[in-house]
Amino acid sequence: MPIESTNPTTGTVVDTFESDSGTDRDDRLERASDTFEGWRETSIEHRQQLLSAAADVLREGRDDYAELMSREMGKPIGQARDEVEKCAWVCDYYAEHAAEFLADEVVAGEPNARTLVTYQPLGPILAIMPWNFPFWQVFRFAAPNLAAGNVGLLKHASNVPGCARAIEAVFREAGFPAGAFQSLLIGSDEVDEVIADDRIAGVTLTGSDGAGRSVAETAGSELKKTVLELGGSDPFVVLEDAPMEHTVETAVQARLINSGQSCIAAKRFIVVDDVYDEFLDRFVEAMDGQVVGDPMDDATDVGPQARADLMDDLHEQVEATLEAGGECRLGGEPMDREGAFYPPTVLTDIPADSPADSEELFGPVASVFRVPDEAAAIEQANDTRFGLGASVWTADLARGERVARQFESGLAFVNELVKSDPRLPFGGVKDSGYGRELARDGVREFVNAKTIWVQREAGEETIQVE
Known part of the structure; x- marks a missing residue:
């Protein structure tokens, strides 16, 4: 079934895309799962280098990406350019800080043991994203999760399919593996089935509180981690x-x-x-x-x-x-x-x-x-x-x-308007959701914070691991 993006300024069709069939969807899920097995073993330094390359791609294509946003959902062009630059910033931020945020942490324990926490990726993460900041909402999810060793699948809003495909292309052009970040052009009625798929390890949603409740219910029944950034007043x-x-x-x-x-x-x-x-x-x-x-x-x-x-x-x-x-x-x-x-x-x-x-x-x-x-x-x-x-x-x-x-x-x-900043945790309470995006908190949402205990015999020196 074709998906049309319509210019809200003129009512004219911007572009038409073919939605993913059931086979297409399954292929993308399988590709994500396969890619994760290699991506999780990729060094954090390499992941950071690719994020830096993604920032370069964004800045080089800033005007084109901004115009695409303005055509598909009506964002004023100056704000659209700023949005692209902010996406490049979040890529640069994690390119600089991800290794620090994900480094093993040695914690105090028994005197004859080395005890530490290590942060390991979970797998393919489904991101359900809205149309209002069609690039920024995606990149503030994608940058920390790709840095952490997860792979991403994007279910974007139905009125910005061009933005969804363009974002996928940004990561491909930057050198990420083909299955590291993919877009699913599917209907909302297919989301529950994707969440329930065994290949999906977690779900993040930015949207209405109604959508958040629905996603949380489905993910909860599958015992899958969720982060919800919902509405506000x-x-x-x-x-x-x-x-x-x-x-x-x-x-x-x-x-x-x-x-x-x-x-x-x-x-x-x-x-x-x-x-x-x-x-x-x-x-x-x-x-x-x-x-x-x-x-x-x-x-x-x-x-x-x-x-x-x-x-x-x-x-x-x-x-x-x-x-x-x-x-x-x-x-x-x-x-x-x-x-x-x-x-x-x-x-x-x-x-x-x-x-x-x-x-x-x-x-x-x-x-x-x-x-x-x-x-x-x-x-x-x-x-x-x-x-x-x-x-x-x-x-x-x-x-x-x-x-x-x-x-x-x-x-x-x-004395400042409320805004998101890659350096600071972002998220709400009450019906505005739970979990945090951005900063150190954001990169640690979809990881396994694994405790490791290495016991030594009495008299042995404490194990040191560089």
Whole structure:
């Protein structure tokens, strides 16, 4: 069955791909399994060299990869170029640090024994990835896992098949074995069968909490390790001493990055009463000044939503919030133009349990809440089933860190928007998932942390292994 990628700016077909048949899928699984047997024995130094080569391939093809993202899912072209560069960065990062993170660790034990922990790869890992950061989400999985000696199989979102195939080609061009990283162009209805396949050792998913529950249930029944990075409704807390100009400028960026389609975008703006009116006035004005347009134009700040049905879902959430008693200060209607364009939107006076209060709004819609003080702001920030990221804005950095420690989230930032960084662990709590990507934590998620005990006879010297 053909898979079409459609340009959300124009509605035209970008490209058509043949989906993998059952035989194709089985062949790729077998190739992954066979490749793993040799790849696991490859020296960490060689794996690092290939990751460095992948970074070079990405940088050489940056403009082409960026344009592909913009065509398939509407990402503004400048952000798409930045995404490619970030993928190269994560490859470089593990090319430099993987050996350190995966080195054996000698730990204290009995005096007549050498005891250590060694980190060994598990096997083929299935990655189920979303469309919103179609290169970055994949590379932040692939780089640490290939460095660890695992091999990867990618089930990408159905609207970015071109990106899936391009990523596979990056690793092939960099010199990785053909089965080290492969793309599966299959439907969502085939995922459970792949997870249950004995050749799959673990599963990672970035997506909705509903998808996460389904994948975790299937993987759990097979006793397979999972890492889940799910949705978020990140609070952006503005205290009375916040540096207002910088706070507003960053608030707009934090809400509208990737046209609002980001798990870690700021979605709930929680502002103390003393500065609420000033923040709201400035925020609405700044949001209104953003350029909505063709993502291939460098002047564009906000491109289309990735698919028309996703825009329709977002608008239904906005309408339901307004019908419940919320107020719309800006935007609130699909734009009257070709393509899936939704404008920057600001909602206030949001009723409890309305969609803008309790659900994730995956698009350029900001929910602004008024609270009396810091304590109420923290309570409001934590009053959600999600727990991915959070930020607080204040002139008092000690106060900011104290507040950050009280957020129920996997990530907490003071005077900075929530973002991923190869050097730092990334992941959430509550309905935002579990497990960590990136940094040392990420490279150790899909490994066997094996304890080795080497006993010596009394009087023998302690064994030393270089």
